[in-house]
Every structure is written in structure tokens, then in C-alpha cells.
Amino acid sequence: MRGIRPTRRGLAALAVAAGAVVMSLTFGPRSLDAVALPIAVALVAAAVQLALLDPPRVHRTTPPAGDPGSTGTVSLALAAETPATATVEDRLPSGLDGDPRGTALVGGDPFTYPVTYRERGVHELGPAVVHARDVLGLAWRPFATDARASVLVYPRVYHPSTPVAERLRALSTPGAAERGAFDHLREYTRSDSLRDVHWKSSAKRDDLVVQEFVDDGDGPTITMAASAESGAADRMAEAAATVGYALLAEGVTVTLATPAGRTTLAPGETDRLLAHLARVGAGHVTDRDADVVVRASAPGGGRQSGGSRTTVRVDGETLPFDPGRRRSLTVNGDDDGTTRTVDARPEVVA
Structure with a gap:
């Protein structure tokens, strides 16, 4: 029963049971049988359920990298042999904004929450604390994971002045000296730079001509x-x-x-x-x-x-450095262009 604590509902049930005991001492044992015993059985059942609950495994998915102002989604999936309802509270660093607290079903859909990137850097998420509850919500048991994951936030990127x-x-x-060997002359187009115009040859013709060079591939x-x-x-x-x-x-x-x-x-x-x-x-x-x-x-x-x-x-x-407007970045994610997942088995919190 180590680490098991009553919820507010459990405390209310205990108060009702205590009142029933007082009434039984005053008016007889029937009130104890009718009220206190069912509550006691429910509380014992809640404690046994949580005591037998295996520490849930946490599967964390972190969003890809982005620049300040971008948003992403953090996902925490809980898995265990026995299903249970749990409150999940993740640790969010100061460089990210979000609400990292919510309810999830162990073995069910993952708990997700959005985050907004605020500051450049590598920001560490976790550890998450899982508060498992019995089916009646009378007691809870905390589990803490030591697994952490990071989110990479890029610096802001602007158009240069x-x-x-x-x-x-x-x-x-x-420059011309850095180019490949001369290949041929061709007619000038509007997309060509004037520095590519071959003026001596153009003077002999009615139209401008430009120089083409062999592409050295580099x-x-x-x-x-x-x-x-x-x-x-x-x-x-x-x-x-x-x-x-x-x-x-x-x-x-x-x-x-x-x-x-x-x-x-x-x-x-x-x-x-x-x-x-x-x-x-x-x-x-x-x-x-x-x-x-x-x-x-x-x-x-x-x-x-x-x-x-x-x-x-x-x-x-x-x-x-007097930049213009912010660039709109199209990013593929972190260094490898993907979201990252971390599996962890929480430890029991005493």
C-alpha cells in the first residue's frame, strides 16, 4: 500500500464512513452495516487495485524542430497490463509554452498537448509524473519517470537588409576567372546578367550576345x-x-x-x-x-x-545587421528530419 493516497472523493467517503461509525455507536450497528462497511470495502478494493498496478510504460513523442513562434504537439502514451485512469503532468521548460497536464487512460489514446516555441536552444521535456487512480476515483498512486526528451528551437531567420x-x-x-572554360556565345535574354555580355561580339551584331561557360559541377x-x-x-x-x-x-x-x-x-x-x-x-x-x-x-x-x-x-x-522581415521557414524536423520517441517505465513514488 506504499505511496497510495486518497483523492478528495476518497476523503469524502472516509468522512461519511467516520460519521456512520459515530452514528453506530449512538444508535446501534445497523447504520455501520448500511454505510460504513460498503465504503470500507470500496476503499480496500481501491487500495488493492492500485497496489497491484504495474508501473505504466511511458511512450513519448516530441515535435520536430522549429523557429520561435512555431507550434508542435507533445504526445504521451501510457501502457500497462491493467487499465487505469491517470492524470499526467509533464515538466515543461521555460523556453516552451503550453499546458502539460491532463487525463489519459492507461492503455488507451495518448495524452497530447500543444507547445509554442519561445526561445532558441535545446529545451528538455520531462520527467513526467503519472497519478494513477482506481476505477471509483477514491485513491491515487504516483509514478515518476526519469526519461527526458528535448525539443530543438532554431534561431529566428530574417531576410537580410x-x-x-x-x-x-x-x-x-x-567571377569570370573562377568559371569553367569558355563554351560558346548565345543570344542575350532578360534573365542574363550584363556582366556576361560579350561586348566586342555584340558590337558586330544587331543584338546583344552573352558568353556561356562550361559548368565544372562545383x-x-x-x-x-x-x-x-x-x-x-x-x-x-x-x-x-x-x-x-x-x-x-x-x-x-x-x-x-x-x-x-x-x-x-x-x-x-x-x-x-x-x-x-x-x-x-x-x-x-x-x-x-x-x-x-x-x-x-x-x-x-x-x-x-x-x-x-x-x-x-x-x-x-x-x-x-539590420534585417528585414522574418522568413517563413519550411522545416523537415530535427537533425534527422523526424519526430522522436522515447520509451520509459516510471518508478513508484513513495
Whole structure:
């Protein structure tokens, strides 16, 4: 009977039984037989049911990664040899908003609750506490699981400001010297860049012609370094995510160095970029040879968000990080693009 406690309904039943005992002492044993004995039997049955209940196994499913403002669903399924009604209370970290308390049937449909992502980072869910109740709701027994799972929240991603976007576009577009061998001339179209126009040949014709080059199969590679003083890691992550996302979307390979380490990202690998920057903290990295440098200073008087000053240096020119509107992200999930599940067997709480 260890750990078994009466519910409010059980306490009310105990009070009624106690009243019946008092009445029996005053008016005779019939009131005891009519009221107190059925209540006593029900309470004993409730205690026996909970004492024989195996600790329910908890199957947790966590939502995929997303940026602040996104929503996801946490699912907790309970399984045991004996069905029972239970109240589930999950532990929710400060970086997520939601109501992690509800009722579930052990062996039935899972308990689910929505969460809203608020802050960048790796946020740990759990442990969950399961309060199993008997069929009459007279008593309950707590079980606690030590299993935890995490939800990854990406940094916010913006469209870069016009000056930064122009510098990034110029950096990511290979020059003639970096291209493959010359292939042929063709007629100019509106989508062609004027720098591709072959002016000498165009002067001999009525229409503009442009140069075509042999595709060597490899796009440009840009190195980016991101550093942040203490208290400015979030702003650094947002700036690096904004710049890196724009480069990857343009088909550029990005080699990123941050205080969390170094990684090379192929075009389109925006999920890997954001997953890396979701975990990064403050710190300094060597950026002498980087094509793009992101630096975020500590809060303390700057005009930007949070009082910090963040700059982006592109090919030697330093510009303020003054982003445009938020990007609408289409994410595939966590690092592997899937939701994750965790199985755990709770322990009995004394």
C-alpha cells in the first residue's frame, strides 16, 4: 500500500464512513452495516487495485524542430497490463509554452498537448509524473519517470537588409576567372546578367550576345565565422542564420565556424545550419580569413534589439545587421528530419 493516497472523493467517503461509525455507536450497528462497511470495502478494493498496478510504460513523442513562434504537439502514451485512469503532468521548460497536464487512460489514446516555441536552444521535456487512480476515483498512486526528451528551437531567420544582400550576392556569384572554360556565345535574354555580355561580339551584331561557360559541377564555397560576447549569443545566432540561410538558398556551399565548432554545409542544407546555430553559445573564433564575419557585442547601449550591436562583414566591408522581415521557414524536423520517441517505465513514488 506504499505511496497510495486518497483523492478528495476518497476523503469524502472516509468522512461519511467516520460519521456512520459515530452514528453506530449512538444508535446501534445497523447504520455501520448500511454505510460504513460498503465504503470500507470500496476503499480496500481501491487500495488493492492500485497496489497491484504495474508501473505504466511511458511512450513519448516530441515535435520536430522549429523557429520561435512555431507550434508542435507533445504526445504521451501510457501502457500497462491493467487499465487505469491517470492524470499526467509533464515538466515543461521555460523556453516552451503550453499546458502539460491532463487525463489519459492507461492503455488507451495518448495524452497530447500543444507547445509554442519561445526561445532558441535545446529545451528538455520531462520527467513526467503519472497519478494513477482506481476505477471509483477514491485513491491515487504516483509514478515518476526519469526519461527526458528535448525539443530543438532554431534561431529566428530574417531576410537580410538590402546592403547585406547585395554584398552577399556579389560574393556568391563567381567571377569570370573562377568559371569553367569558355563554351560558346548565345543570344542575350532578360534573365542574363550584363556582366556576361560579350561586348566586342555584340558590337558586330544587331543584338546583344552573352558568353556561356562550361559548368565544372562545383559551385562557390564561402567561409563564414560567427562570434559573440557574453549575453549576445542569440543575436549572433540570428545574424548567422540569416546570412547562412540566404547563401545556402542561392546554391552556395558554406563553411561555418562558431564557438560550437566548424561544419561545412551543402546548398539547401538549411536544417543543419539552423540546428547548429540553435545550440551555439557565446565565444570567439578566428575570423581573419573568413569571407563573411558575424560579430555580436554584449548588451549595453547599442540601438539594436536587446541593446547589443551586431555587424556583418562581407568581403572586407562591415555593415550593421539590420534585417528585414522574418522568413517563413519550411522545416523537415530535427537533425534527422523526424519526430522522436522515447520509451520509459516510471518508478513508484513513495
